[in-house]
Amino acid sequence: MTVQIFLSRDAASVAVGADDVAAVLAREAERRGIAIELIRTGSRGLCWLEPLVEVATPAGRVAYGPVSAADVASLLDSIAGSGDHPLRQGLTAEIPWLKRQTRFTFARCGVIDPRSIDDYRSHGGLVGLEAALSIGPEAVLDRVVQSGLRGRGGAGFPTGIKWKTVAQAAGPQKYIVCNADEGDSGTFADRMLMEGDPFLLIEGMAIAGIAVGATRGFIYIRSEYPHAIAALNAATASARRAGVLGQSVAGSKYAFDLEVRVGAGAYVCGEETALLESLEGRRGQVRAKPPLPAHRGLFGAPTVINNMLSLAAIPFIIAEGPKAYADVGFGRSRGTMPIQIAGNVKHGGLFEAAFGLTLGEIVDDIGGGTLSGRPVRAVQVGGPLGAYFPRQLFDTPFDYEAFAARDGLIGHGGVVVFDDRVDMAAQARFALEFCAIESCGKCTPCRIGSTRGVETVDRIRGRHDVTANVALLQDLCQTMKLGSLCALGGFTPYPVMSALKYFPEDFGVAAVHSDAAE
Amino acid sequence: MDVVDARTAASHRSQGERWDEARALEIITEIKALDGATLPILHALQEAFGYVPEEAVALVAAQLNLSRADVYGVISFYHDFRRHPAGRHVVKLCGAEACQSMGGAELASCAERKLGIRMGETTADGRVTLEPVYCLGLCAVAPSAMVDGKLVGRLDETSVETLLAGLEA
Ligand SMILES: Cc1cc2nc3c(=O)[nH]c(=O)nc-3n(C[C@H](O)[C@H](O)[C@H](O)COP(=O)(O)O)c2cc1C
Ligand code: SF4
C-alpha cells in the first residue's frame, strides 16, 4: 500500500530544511521498501513545527514536527509500525492552534498541492468564479460591498467602494493590480498564500476583472519572494491552459488575463501609486492624489489596486455569500484577518481569526510568549510604520479603529514580539534609518528629517543634552507627520514616538510629554 | 533560465556571462514589447551578466526611447540593481524588526567579523558580498538570510559561521 505523505514547499519550511527532509524521505523509504507518495503542499502556518510532515491515515492526516533530516529514519519506522513518535502532534485538524482558527482565506493552504488546478477545483476552488459568472457584475459588486471587506494592505479602505468607482469609470482598458509587495517586517501572509494556494489569487483577480470590466491584471511581487514568483508564474500558465484565464474566462463572454511582475527591492513600491510608477517602468516615486488610481491608475487607465489578501478574500465572499463573511468580526472590521505572529515568539506562524482578539491573547496565549523564555517587553504591530505596544496595552482588540485610537495601526496584520533585552532607543533609531533608506525622496521631512532623526537619537543614546534632543526628536516627528505625502514619512513617527512614550528609560529620561505624539 | 523566465523572475545570481552586446540586444528585443518593460529588462540583464553594465544603459535607453538619465534614474532608485559585479557569493542578511528581535544585529556583526568586511562590502578576494535585506517573509523562523538566492532561517552564530565557511572560493 502506498503511504501518502505531505510536506510543505513553503519558503519558510524550505528555509528550515524541508527540501532535505524530502530528499531523505524518498531515499529512506526506498531503502526500506515502503511505497510513499510525497505531496509538496503549502504551509499550514504552524511555523514553529516546520518542517511539518503529515501522514495520511484513515482517521485523517497525522502531523509530526518539527522534523529534521535526522528524524526521518525513525519517523518512517514509526509510520510502518504503531505511528508513535516523539514528534507526533496527533491529527493535524485537531491541533488546538489550528482548530481555534477561522480559516476563510487560508482554508486550502497547507492542504492541497499548489501546483495542481485539479486539486484546487476538487477542494472548492473556482466556485466563487462560477457564482460570479452566473450572478453578473452588479451582484458581485453588491456582495463585496455587503461583506464589509476592507483592504488588507494597511489602510482598511472598503474594497466594494473602490471596485464600484472603477466599475463606474469610463475607459476602453481597465486594470486589476495585485499589490504583493508585502514589505512590512513581520508579515508573510501574502507570501504564504501565493505559495500555498496561488489559484485563489487568480480566481479573486478574475472576479474583480468581471466585476469592474477589466480585462488585464498585474501581480506585483517583491523580488525577495522567489518562491512566490515561481508559484504564480506556474499557476498563471496552468490557469491559462485550463481556460480559467484568457479570451473566455471559464467559457464565459468575459476576457481576463494577467502577468506577474517583479519588484526590485524598494519598500516604498508597496505604496500603491509608487507601485504603479514602478509597473510603468519608472522610479517608484509616490504620486500626489487625486487623481485616484480608480480614475487614473496604471497607464492612466481606471485601475483597481488591492492588496493580495483583499483579492484572495473575494472567492469566499462570492461563493458563501457576504453574510457568512460579515457575520464574524469586530466593530467596523468585518471578516477574518490572517494574523502573522513573528519574531521572538514560541508559537510563531499564521493565525487566521475573526477581528477582535486582544493583543494579549495573540502574544501570550496563541503565541505562547517569547521563544527565549524571557518576559515580553514590546510588541510592534503593523510593520515598520506601526507602533510599539507595551504590556499595559495588551487589552487592545485587533481592530482598525481600536489600534488607531491608541496611536497604533494593525496594518497588514504583522505582530513582532521582543523580549526584555530590546533597546527601544535602538528600535526608534532603526525606524528612522529605515525611512531614510527607503524614502522615495519627494518630501523633505521624510528624506532629510529621517536622517536628522537618526542623528538626534544617536545623541540621545550617547546621553548628550538628552532633554533638548528629546524635544527636538518630538518636533521632527511632528514635522514628518504633517509634511509627508505618504505613510512612509507620515507614519515613521509612530514607532519612534511610541518607543519614547512607553519606554522613556531607554532614552535616558523619566517620562516624556507626548503632546507631539498625539 | 532563459529570457522569458527571467523577465518575470528577479535575479539573485551574483555571477554572469561576460558583457556581450549582441546578447544584451537579444534580451532587450525579446522583452521590450511588454508594457512598462524597463524593470523586466533590467532584471533580465542582471540575470545574464550579474549586474547592469555601463554599456547596457545606452542600449536600453535607445531601445526604449528613453534618455540615459532616465535609465540611470531607474537603476539607482532600486536597491536590487547593481552597477558593478558582486562577489562570487552574495549573502543577504535580514536586518528588519522580526529578525532583530531574534538577534539579527549580533548575527550581522558576527558575519562582518568573520569576513573582515562591513555590510554592503565585498571581500578583497571577491569571494563574498555581504548585504542587508529588509524582510524575506521568514519572520516566524527568524533570523533569516538569502545566500546565493537560497533561503535559510533559524540562524544562529554557529550556523552563520558554518554557512560562510562553506562558500567556495
Ligand atoms: C510606504 C508604504 C508601503 C506600503 N506597502 C504595501 C504593501 O506592501 N502591500 C500592500 O498591499 N499595501 C501597501 N501599502 C498600502 C497601499 O498604498 C494601498 O493602500 C493598498 O495597496 C490598497 O489595497 P487594499 O485596499 O486592498 O488594502 C503601502 C503604503 C505605504 C505608504
Ligand atoms: S513621505 Fe517619503 S516616501 Fe512618501 S512620498 Fe514623501 S518622500 Fe516619498
Ligand code: FES
Ligand atoms: S524580518 Fe527578517 S524575515 Fe521578516
